[in-house]
Amino acid sequence: MKPTDMNVFEKLESEVRSYCRSFPTVFSKAIGSKMWDESGKEYIDFFAGAGALNYGHNDPIMKSKLVDYILDDGITHSLDMASTAKGQFLETFNETILKPRNLNYKIMFPGPTGTNTVESALKLARKATGRTDIISFTNGFHGMTIGALSVTGNSFKRKGAGIPLHNVVTMPYDSFVHDKLDTLEYLERFLEDRGSGVAIPAAMILETVQGEGGINAASYEWLQRIERICKRWGILLIIDDVQAGVGRTGTFFSFEKAGITPDIVCISKSIGGYGLPLALTLIQPELDIWAPGEHNGTFRGNNHAFVTATAALSYWENPKFEASISKKSEKTKAFLEKLIADYPEIKGHFRGRGLMVGVCSEVEGFASKVAAEAFERGLIMETSGPEDEVFKLFPALTIEDELLEKGFSIIEESVKAVVGQKEAIAN
Amino acid sequence: MKPTDMNVFEKLESEVRSYCRSFPTVFSKAIGSKMWDESGKEYIDFFAGAGALNYGHNDPIMKSKLVDYILDDGITHSLDMASTAKGQFLETFNETILKPRNLNYKIMFPGPTGTNTVESALKLARKATGRTDIISFTNGFHGMTIGALSVTGNSFKRKGAGIPLHNVVTMPYDSFVHDKLDTLEYLERFLEDRGSGVAIPAAMILETVQGEGGINAASYEWLQRIERICKRWGILLIIDDVQAGVGRTGTFFSFEKAGITPDIVCISKSIGGYGLPLALTLIQPELDIWAPGEHNGTFRGNNHAFVTATAALSYWENPKFEASISKKSEKTKAFLEKLIADYPEIKGHFRGRGLMVGVCSEVEGFASKVAAEAFERGLIMETSGPEDEVFKLFPALTIEDELLEKGFSIIEESVKAVVGQKEAIAN
Amino acid sequence: MKPTDMNVFEKLESEVRSYCRSFPTVFSKAIGSKMWDESGKEYIDFFAGAGALNYGHNDPIMKSKLVDYILDDGITHSLDMASTAKGQFLETFNETILKPRNLNYKIMFPGPTGTNTVESALKLARKATGRTDIISFTNGFHGMTIGALSVTGNSFKRKGAGIPLHNVVTMPYDSFVHDKLDTLEYLERFLEDRGSGVAIPAAMILETVQGEGGINAASYEWLQRIERICKRWGILLIIDDVQAGVGRTGTFFSFEKAGITPDIVCISKSIGGYGLPLALTLIQPELDIWAPGEHNGTFRGNNHAFVTATAALSYWENPKFEASISKKSEKTKAFLEKLIADYPEIKGHFRGRGLMVGVCSEVEGFASKVAAEAFERGLIMETSGPEDEVFKLFPALTIEDELLEKGFSIIEESVKAVVGQKEAIAN
Amino acid sequence: MKPTDMNVFEKLESEVRSYCRSFPTVFSKAIGSKMWDESGKEYIDFFAGAGALNYGHNDPIMKSKLVDYILDDGITHSLDMASTAKGQFLETFNETILKPRNLNYKIMFPGPTGTNTVESALKLARKATGRTDIISFTNGFHGMTIGALSVTGNSFKRKGAGIPLHNVVTMPYDSFVHDKLDTLEYLERFLEDRGSGVAIPAAMILETVQGEGGINAASYEWLQRIERICKRWGILLIIDDVQAGVGRTGTFFSFEKAGITPDIVCISKSIGGYGLPLALTLIQPELDIWAPGEHNGTFRGNNHAFVTATAALSYWENPKFEASISKKSEKTKAFLEKLIADYPEIKGHFRGRGLMVGVCSEVEGFASKVAAEAFERGLIMETSGPEDEVFKLFPALTIEDELLEKGFSIIEESVKAVVGQKEAIAN
Secondary structure (H helix, E strand, O other), X not given: OOOOOOHXXXXXXXXXXXXXXXXXXXXXXXEEOEEEEOOOOXXXXXXXXXXXXXXXXXXXXXXXXXXXXXXOOEOOEOOOOOEHHHHHHHHHHHHHHHHHHOOOOEEEOOOOOHHHHHHHHHHHHHHHHOOOOEEEEOOXXXXXXXXXXXXXXOHHHHHOOOOOOOOEEEEOOOOOOOOOOOHHHHHHHHHHOOOOOOOOOOEEEEOOEEOOOOOEEOOHHHHHHHHHHHHHHOOEEEEEOOOOOOOOOOOOOOOOOOOOOOOEEEEOHHHHOOOOOOOEEXXXXXXXXXXXXXXXXXXXXXXXXXXXXXXXXXXXXXXXXXXXHHHHHHHHHHHHHHHHHHOHHHOEEEEEEOOEEEEEEOOOOHXXXXXXXXXXXXXXXXXXXXXXXXXXXXXXXXXXXXXXXXXXXXXXXHHHHHHHHHHHHHO | OOOOOOHHHHHHEOOOOOHHHHOOOOEEEEEEOEEEEOOOOEEEEOOHHHHOOOOOEOOHHXXXXXXXXXXXXXXXXXXXXXXXXXXXXXXXXXXHHHHHHOOOOEEEOOOOOHHHHHXXXXXXXXXXXXXXXXEEEOOOOOXXXXXXXXXXXXHHHHHOOOOOOOOEEEEOOOOOOOOOOOHHHHHHHHHHOOOOOOOOOOEEEEXXXXXXXXXXXXXXXXXXXXXXXXXXXXXXXXXXXXXXOOOOOOOOOXXXXXXXXXXXXXXXXXXXXXXXXXXXXXXXHHHOOOOOOOOOOOOOOEHHHHHHHHHHHHHHHOOHHHHXXXXXXXXXXXXXXXXXXXXXXXXXXXXXEOOEEEEEEOOOOHHHHHHHHHHHOOEEOEEEOOOOOEEEEOOOOOOOHHHHHHHHHHHHHXXXXXXXXXXXXXO | OOOOOOHHHHHHEOOOOOHHHHOOOOEEEEEEOEEEEOOOOEEEEOOHHHHOOOOOEOOHHHHHHHHHHHXXXXXXXXXXOXXXXXXHHHHHHHHHHHHHHOOOOEEEOOOOOHHHHHHHHHHHHXXXXXXXXXXXXXXXXOOOOHHHHHOOOOHHHHHOOOOOOOOEEEEOXXXXXXXXXXXXXXXXXXXXXXXXXXXXXXXXXXXXXXOOOOOEEOOHHHHHHHHHHHHHHOOEEEEEOOOOOOOOXXXXXXXXXXXXXXXXXXXXXXXXXXXXXXXXXXXXXXXXXXXXXXXOOOOOOEHHHXXXXXXXXXXXXXXXXXXXXXXXXXXXXXXXXXXXXXXXXXXXXXXXXXXXXXXXXXXXXXXXXXXXXXXXXXXXXXXXXOOOOEEEEOOOOOOOHHHHHHHHXXXXXXHHHHHHHHHHHHO | OOOOOOHHHHHHEOOOOXXXXXXXXXXXXXXXXXXXXXXXXEEEEOOHHHHOOOOOEOOHHHXXXXXXXXXXXXXXXXXXXXXXXXXXXXXXXXXXXXXXHOOOOEEEOOOOXXXXXXXXXXXXXXXXXXXXXXEEEOOOOOOOOHHHHHOOOOHHHHHXXXXXXXXXXXXXXXXXXXXXXXXXXXXXXXXXXXXXXXXXXXXXXXXXXXXXXOOEEOOHHHHHHHHHHHHHHOOEEEEEOOOOOOOOOOOOOOOOOOOOOOOEEEEOHHHHOOOOOOOEEEEOHHHOOOOOOOOOOOOOOEHHHHHHXXXXXXXXXXXXXXXXHHHXXXXXXXHHHHHHHHOHHHOEEEEEEOOEEEEEEOOOOHHXXXXXXXXXXXXXXEEEOOOOOEEEEOOOOOOOHHHHHHHHHHHHHHHHHHHHXXXXXXX
């Protein structure tokens, strides 16, 4: 097979393309935490499809189940008709995930992407409360369609709407102003004061750790107070667990350790297990007041993804899985904290939770340079934050220790290289 | 394997589920235009995933390519990084579809669903023109996220938003008021008169045949005049070919025979070939003014779908394919016209174009009853229109003649049964 | 007293000023239908404060009552406290206007301007129905604040908002497309079809004769059908009688001869009688569900205007008043029709009803030139319509016959002058 | 003359009426700071038309000028044509107010009410910057039409809109959370962080002392920082001086002592001097980019009000006027502080600046009871704040010392009475 001409993307694909600019090569193969480009060059993947590949690439068990399913002519596309694959997923998800956590949610398939689940959650919250406003949080990221974009903080993305975005009030996320300032005192004053200009909203929507907004982790205490405030004012709590969920922060749902129970949970990305499009909206049963077909979508039942999603859930049957994530998380945190200490000139700050971590550098442009250097050295890693000020470590939860450490080495070398350039220039 | 309990859907899935209510059985297998439920009962599929399965279920060539790709550990998920599968799709689409039609579009992957492509088209039209309003048409259907929903006509779906929908003006589609009334005279008066309250919009968005809105087909002349009006006023023309495209009306794009060239084309549903989530936004090169990443989405690069989409395009290399669709379309139209003539009591009217056809019955509730009877007899068919007044024939483009005719028989029997019930009741 | 320097306006007043540009002199005195500038030049007023001076300038009876009131230290400003002057106005309005017409309205003082009454009407209609949308009509004009502007058709005024205007659907006014086309057939199709994208609105708002939009008069039959459509769908009917009301079209309310009963009526301009700021919102009693103070405003009770308004209502006690308006209207219409016939080159069309009339000329720029020539000759007259294509005759209802005819002569001379210029240029 | 039946208001006036409920009598006469009802009962006015009667009722010099003007048949109504009265006002305002304060503003007449000037200011700010959002502040009050209401904080008033209010972000006013918390640190973080969800707005709009929102006075330092923040980000600063302006806080403009220069100033209420409707929008010359007639209104030129406004400005020619306000302000503050100290059970806090002051009581319902008791004793006074928790002293700036002190006595008696009731109930 002749190699793909990189020009084909420039010539034929829209200017909107982005990751292929940061990682300018043509990928052809991937297993676990490794990817290969067409020239055979190997890369360690610390990106994991921005959280869509928590189980790594092409997991062999899922792969086998998927191939069998295809060979057997299992239903591929069926909108939201009942199918065997969907039935199995529903039961397995209930048995493996919901029941053991004492959670009782109705499951909605809102279309197979993160923005679909967010849109469905906002609609339902408005319908259930009869209110129009949503409280979102600074640096929250929820999607690119107009409803989800309206609750997204990033000004570049918001401008892309081409219209003013409405029915949303942005409140300060944990530590937004600075670490000492209690942002919830502000929020609650706005709710309490009937002259504040802020109406009691239908819902609050938030990520427990903000993936695109700079890997900001809200403290458990902050999350618990958010839940109490929601309860006090009859506001629905929507946790957008699209990026932080499915184990990324150490537990299946990112909010488990905070001990809170959201009214609605948005899930996508890694829920399909294999990187196939799938999304869920989890709904407290009493809120499940949808009329049939009130929200729909052609690909809301992606049976291939049901097959791999069901297989993926078996990871969660064994408590060792969570333990292994925890161990890797500690190792990663320790590495990053040492890195920050060893290279004070990068003015770095640790960010995140579990395997959703990064380093925020106060040095302008630093994070992007490190990511670029890392790519040269065979490591894929992206940046985050409104100014791309964070380099973001998102290894698969299943990454082998050896690869994880090899990744660390590349990062350290990359940091060294960027620091060195500066010194070279300075001298 | 034990059969799936139908209760699992009632117990665990949200009340929003819909098709599983019309087709109350658990499907497990499908090949071409046949589906089987878990009990082994066979169904003829005249529904085709609402247009997502134009090549039928589990096409053997696509299937084989997909399985090989998976077994080779080809890239599954890669956001919008360059991949071999994506490169091949881009080139093939350009060579097989665009070039032979003298079309020159940049290709955007906006997220894998119809609503994603519509949202991206609206954003881009607003950015490119600096205007905010969009003209949509009565009974247009464009998706369920807030941006796409705002240009969708159906009042039940619109109410689901829970907020007023803005930045849109709905104009009458071809023959909306009645056949004699020229709806474009109205539309153009609104544009001409600077006191009309209707600003020159960023774009008009429309389907050439309205799939959800009642299988209304706009005449070629009407479409040509729409294009001229858009040109006159500097309005971008967006054709939403999500349901009518990819051969459904007889040609790859539904607008080919009208001889028009939209500024932006929205494609999804059958573009993946195999029923896998994929969507394209086709953009006139001079309008491709996106900044990198200004619109994005986790599943915008679904490599499995690229593989099957590329395989599916080979159908279009041979002109016989279009000829065969044409033949089936004529046969279907002839059948429906005879049916309408033979059963005057159903007060039926033929609707549609190509294999996107139906019968609108003036008898309240008739279409739904026929579809229900047909299901009993082993045929899957849905209804359309604001009052579900149309029963809709959407066979795969690849359906065997024998199955097509068998389907016709079932429909006629179903009509007879419903008519008979009425007579029985009347007597 | 030294004459006012015209430069003071250029130097100190905002660029937004407009009429002082069309009528570039400093006015100092006015009685009845005559105005004088500081140099003593006399003008006949065919403008009447755009409908705010239906009884002419400085009516002697009102003047005397007002001066007495002021000299007696009657309450001037009292927000909406009860005052003697307000009590008298309420009773007189009820006795003289409402009762004899079998009308039963609660009276609201929404702030003293037309836009205030429109805003209050829209709010109340939304509150009473729980719906958000309003149907307005092409070339309707309802005011400059955001709520009223959203239902105003003129694109130049709309752009002035600086934001997209929402919650409104513009429908075609009577004869909008052309005389043969029934615009209500169109409107009603949108309401009937649940896929039309147009929701049942809270209200329709319209003028029976459009003052700013081109002196378009809706036929009585059209208004009656509008009322029936509103009743059929439970839509409130708001008549904006700010410009057409208070006798301008021949009866106190402009809708009397159509035999309709609006749910809400907006009144301002001439209601104060003397040209003092005052506005009323008339509300069917069962719709008067305001909470106290839910809408308010500092000048909602302008007692000076109550005094003159009460005096002005005495005109309506004598049926001869309506008869005299009718006679003047006929005379004016006859004059304009002859003018149109005598000067075919102006391609003129008669527009309007009562003393709210004008000539629409198809010749670009003609109306403005005639108005400018008339000003030179001592007649004040303005233009109307989205392209200023209409010259507008708005004499006081009380104008003396002699002055009316003198005004006609000036207009004819002005027309002759403009036509002559053209010919001169053509030769 | 027979007395007015109070029932006429109940029977004929809309339920929206409010002050006539708090002050249930029919007023007929007023001079200076005294009002009389029809029964001849005398009241001291500590309300001053909510700030529209800063010079008291029926000032004899203004009265004489107005009567002369009317008797001379001076122009009453002239839209925005040039008139002698308007020319004199423009010159006098420039000479007496602007020049001595080194201010250079173009003067716009936006319609004669507060909400008109606010709407015009918002439109112009949006036009001048090309941005759509406005930052307003908690408990700000700017008017009842949709544009002004959108920047008003009060939830009861906002709900009255019947539609979601858009294009506004509410930020915390000085001391909103509590005295120790710096609200501008919070505000500026939102502007700095490009992921905050808050775009750089067209303008900030605020009152220096919030009249309706609870007589909250922003510190001069806070106002100066607001101005610096606006300059830093290119945001226009709009001061709404409708209630706090024209001397109410001690200087003509309320912002003089803070040393700031707003880009746009909204003026109404007392500018007319005599309580007649008039409003100004003051605009930095370089921002005066209106097209002629882009904003208009029938009563934007109220010549009677020009006459009295011009006369009223003569108060400002003598520096003793400001000195006298200052003396009265000190006296009033001293009285209120003593009252608070003497009656600790009312848990009172002093609020305000100049003669725009009040007492906020933490005891629920207390302020309303005091106002009711005061009315019984012949003093007119209103309440303020989102929960009516403040009783508000708004005497005319021209009030005689004797009346001021008599008013204080009535207030103290009223406080005593309310405290006594409680004790009586408690015992």
